[in-house]
Amino acid sequence: MQSNDTNAINGAGSGKDPEIRTHIGKWARIEGLPIILVFLGLIGLFMIAAPKTFLGYYIYMSFLSTIPPPLILGLGLTLIIAGGEIDLSFPSIIAFAGFVFAYLFKNYQWTWAAFILTILAGIIIGLINGLIITKIGMPSIIATLSTGFFWTGLTVVFSGGLSYNIAELEKLNIYEFFVHRIGGIFPVQSLWALGIAVILWFVLNRSAFGEHILFMGDNLQVAKVVGINVDRTKIVLFVLMGALSAFAGLLLTIENTTFWATQGSGFLLIVMAAVFIGGTSIFGGQGIIVGTFFGSFIVGSIEAGIVATGIQGFYTRLVVGLVLLVAISFHLFMEKPEKRAILANFFKFHR
Amino acid sequence: MKTAAARQARLEISIAAVLAGIFLLFIIGNPKVFTRFDIYYSFMSTIPFFGIMALAMTLVVTLGEMDLSFPSVLALSALVFGKVFTLTGNIWLAALVCVLIGLAAGAINALLIVRVGIPSLVATIGTMFFFRGMVNVIAQGKGIALVKAKETLFYSLAVGRIGGVFPAQAAWMLLLGVGFWILLNRHRFGSHILFVGDNMESSRMMGINVERVKTIVFMQMGFFAAFAGILSTLEVTYFWPSQGQGYLLTTLAAVFIGGTSVFGGMGTIFGTFVGAIIIGSLEAGIIAIGLTGFWIQLIYGLIIMVSVSIYAILLKKKS
């Protein structure tokens, strides 16, 4: 069974030596392996270049508190892109959800009720996105571009452009539940993010819903003829993204105990970069959860790494751009069987 | 062909109607402001900066591609413009180098998309970061003052006031609008863009050099981002490192409101032109009729949704 599967990965009928295929195949089966290696390599590099920062635990704890929100967004976006769609409205959902929570807490001292209503807001926004895309037939890029404007605008109007300080939240259970530091140092939101990653992996790769997403992204016509309810799948997909975005916004707001009207606006391109670095293709039909997971860590750690190494922070965007372009070129390379065979030859085992 | 042209005409009439409707609302809402020249002067000075890029972007979208890097290209070329001018005092040289940088940036995009094969959305996210990164590194977070430029002929040609009243950049946008229209609708290259956007493989088989078409379209995008960079920098005689960032979504919105199809194969320059005016005037218009500026984004969102829904319905009716 195993060698059959690995044969498939290495190119059908390429007629290559089964020895190589078994060895490469075993490793190639691990989802997102290249990105994991890149991430480890990057950290290794940082450890050498800035040992004071990267050999201690503090920086990693810092990552584990800042990366979860964009990570969760990236995981949701992975499913959306796998389904052949795109969502540009998630930064606005971050803002709007954050506002809902902060407003309800500040004015009514609601915590758990506020939490539920926040997620509900995300679900409703996602539902609206899904309905516009399926019932009106608007391409998702335009639909979510406009709803994005709308919800950001609404957030600004409602909040009057002001930021809300909700430091009193710190004393309450809900604060501990979402952003507690285990043992005083380990941020619990990273566990939330991990949990969501695991769940979404199973949803995408092991559930019927996930399979429907994959076929929808692969070929809409095929999806219809094999009996997939495309409209319903799309709507549920965007509702899911809405809920996840709201949750990410919640984590962000609670961690900072502040809401500000432009929160999340910087996430748009950073999150997309993380997804593409992770190997998910813009064309849909596949989604690499593990890739997005480590891609988010790569993107999230670059700035800290650069600064700690003594290089100016100005280089951050440049490095992110380079990493993205190199990563995507690599993924493109690996997609072609002939090129994989070339790589396999490097690892040839001689008897 | 008759039906496609009729469909496009219908789209263009709808967007013109939306524009008329909006201005009607403005005039009713605040007749004092909207029946005088001042507000229109303000429109004419600010809209062209992203309007010109929207015109160039129309070609990209018609091709079936996307370019998200143009705000960074604008900033990078404006930075070079500022640096060269400060160093040499020669504004014409600065402008030349600036647009060359724009062309080069477009060429890099084209290389990644055509030769390496990275999908344009992803490639231009990458170059967007990369070029902005270059701006950050070179500018070191500092701006560049270009007050001396005001004395030059170039300044008057670029952003001066014609007859003391009419902002030159508006004239440029008008001129370019006509030029782009002729290119897309009457020139062979324009029809190549339409065909490639419609069906890349068929176009190749018809003998169209698809790679060349794509390369030229992305390079012109870079060129006009640089041009917009010159105009926007000269208008305030100042360059700042985050220049251009605000234009990303508004430029795209102008193209989409205008009716150009995100799937490629169809493009309306007139639509983009009107779309840019709508987007650009909303900001000032909303404040002028008494709503606070906070409503701007919300109304952007509504307008885009409404107009694109109209298109979707118009297009659905046909099938």
Add this chain to the structure above:
Amino acid sequence: MTLDRNHYECIVRLENLQLNYGKVEALKNISFEVKNNEIVGLIGDNGAGKSSLIKVITGVEKPTRGKLFVRDKEISFKGHSVKKVHDLGIETVYQTSSLGEKQSLWRNFFVGRQIKNRWGLIDVQKEKTIAQEMLLEKIGFRGVGITVDSPISELSGGERQGVAIGRAMYFDADLIILDEPTVALSLKEVAKVLNFVREIKDSGRSCIYIEHNMYHVYEVCDRFVILDRGEVVNVIEKHEISLNQLNEYLLSLSTKKSV
């Protein structure tokens, strides 16, 4: 699933079917039937309405007017969907759009009717095992490097048809619809498809066979239904006409059009 497999006259019957796309009449008042254990060849030029007819039967399109009967019982178009059609024992093998290119073979086999384990997730092991059996035994893949994990993009045209047909066979359809199944296939692969059609007849099932190539269709069909511009222009039993006569008739139809 209690399907009354044997006691019906027509597996599928359409009555006064009208399908309009806006102003265009794709199907004009069509009446069409496939009897129990019958192979019907559906012939017509491009745009005649063959695909539209199939789409209505299989629930992909809803007609403007008309009735559908499966196993002599009327089926409402209201809840009619591809899923329902599968439950009714009707499977379709399309020319090109049957399979998801990037998805693996085992997923393509079961998509839309996944086998689930007790947690509601897909039972991957089971699906792979069954797909593997079908591959080797029924379809006879001894394929070089093709396994249940291979993405469809790695399969040849004939292998893809093999998967689509194997899928239809596995789900035990009473009516199998083949939409131009021999396009772009090698001669050997065409022979396989024709054998499969004969198998359908021998096993007591029915088939609607859409084809342009008269030499293939004539061999295996019992009856020919000829469509032209949305209408049924002729229904001919095989014993009433020879291959040559059929070819001549179709030629005369197409030349009549250009007048």
